[in-house]
Amino acid sequence: MQIEIYPHTIKEYVTWQEAHDLCESLGEGWRLPKVEELDYIHHLGQEGKMTLGNYGCWGQRRDSEYAWSKGFRTGNIYINPIDNLNFVLPVRDI
Secondary structure, eight states, X not given: OOEXXXXXXXXXXXXXXXXXXXXXXXXXXXXXXXXXXXXXXXXXXXXXXXXXXXXXXXXEEEXXXXXXEEETTTOOEXXXXXXXXXXXXXXXXO
């Protein structure tokens, strides 16, 4: 996968919009990960190549009321109301 993963999870619970805005504020192409990128990140964690906590992380995909997130403890994809709170792990294309 051709992405750079932000050096650490931004461990602050935020809504989906706050997560999106936070990624944009980092500049240089940082964004929320796509669902398949969240799966890849989870896989890296399972292989011990990344340290992931037992939390959920926002994904890029959303509609008017719901957005996707990945639970790194379970590996499950969740569809949450966009005003729920999750962590942020920005990525960018390389």
